[in-house]
Amino acid sequence: KNEVEQSPQNLTAQEGEFITINCSYSVGISALHWLQQHPGGGIVSLFMLSSGKKKHGRLIATINIQEKHSSLHITASHPRDSAVYICAASNTGNQFYFGTGTSLTVIP
Amino acid sequence: DADVTQTPRNRITKTGKRIMLECSQTKGHDRMYWYRQDPGLGLRLIYYSFDVKDINKGEISDGYSVSRQAQAKFSLSLESAIPNQTALYFCATSAAGQGRMFFGEGSRLTVL
Numbered sequence: 001k002n003e004v005e006q007s008p009q010n011l012t013a014q015e016g017e018f019i020t021i022n023c024s025y026s027v028g029i030s031a032l033h034w035l036q037q038h039p040g041g042g043i044v045s046l047f048m049l050s051s052g053k054k055k056h057g058r059l060i061a062t063i064n065i066q067e068k069h070s071s072l073h074i075t076a077s078h079p080r081d082s083a084v085y086i087c088a089a090s091n092t093g094n095q096f097y098f099g100t101g102t103s104l105t106v107i108p
Numbered sequence: 109d110a111d112v113t114q115t116p117r118n119r120i121t122k123t124g125k126r127i128m129l130e131c132s133q134t135k136g137h138d139r140m141y142w143y144r145q146d147p148g149l150g151l152r153l154i155y156y157s158f159d160v161k162d163i164n165k166g167e168i169s170d171g172y173s174v175s176r177q178a179q180a181k182f183s184l185s186l187e188s189a190i191p192n193q194t195a196l197y198f199c200a201t202s203a204a205g206q207g208r209m210f211f212g213e214g215s216r217l218t219v220l
Binding site for chain 2: 002004030031033035040041042043044045048086088090094096097098099100101
């Protein structure tokens with residue numbers, strides 16, 4: 001069993017739709033990370049959060065510590081949002097646990 | 109210029125060859141990591157280093173070795189490459205106490 005589970009594995013949406021990607025974790029964490037990986041391969045950190053909610057443009061990340069669950073929301077999705085989104089949990093020892101990623105395709 | 113630079117970006121080699129992947133960073137971070145990514149699997153840690161004189165094995169270190177030549181440089185070597193080492197390799201850095209990780213662009217390795 002993976003320490004970090006994401007759902008769905010694959011997601012196709014029409015441009016403009018509201019998108020939610022879910023992440024559950026089973027380990028004690030100090031922070032939860034959302035990463036974005038574009039088709040070219042590079043990985044970019046989108047959010048790091050330990051409680052509550054963070055917003056950056058059309059992206060919103062939330063975390064519920066009690067339920068060990070985080071969500072990444074994309075409002076007004078656009079084809080350029082097409083990427084793999086990876087959830088990762090880190091602990092105080094700076095050890096990271098990665099989900100297998102959610103592949104998002106946004107169709108014009 | 110990228111903060112974390114990996115070379116080469118793509119490499120095709122044959123079974124038994126020695127391969128080195130190099131990583132350099134301008135972030136000034138003390139912590140550096142090597143991960144591999146395979147389809148359907150999450151990033152898996154190969155080796156990590158919290159300082160120049162600190163080297164630690166990750167969950168899949170067999171068949172790999174590393175060298176931390178300086179704070180800014182961390183190299184990954186495959187002494188005798190085998191086909192199941194075909195994967196996308198990432199170098200990453202972080203600063204102690206800050207948590208956020210910064211990744212290189214990845215090195216795609218194919219072992220025939």
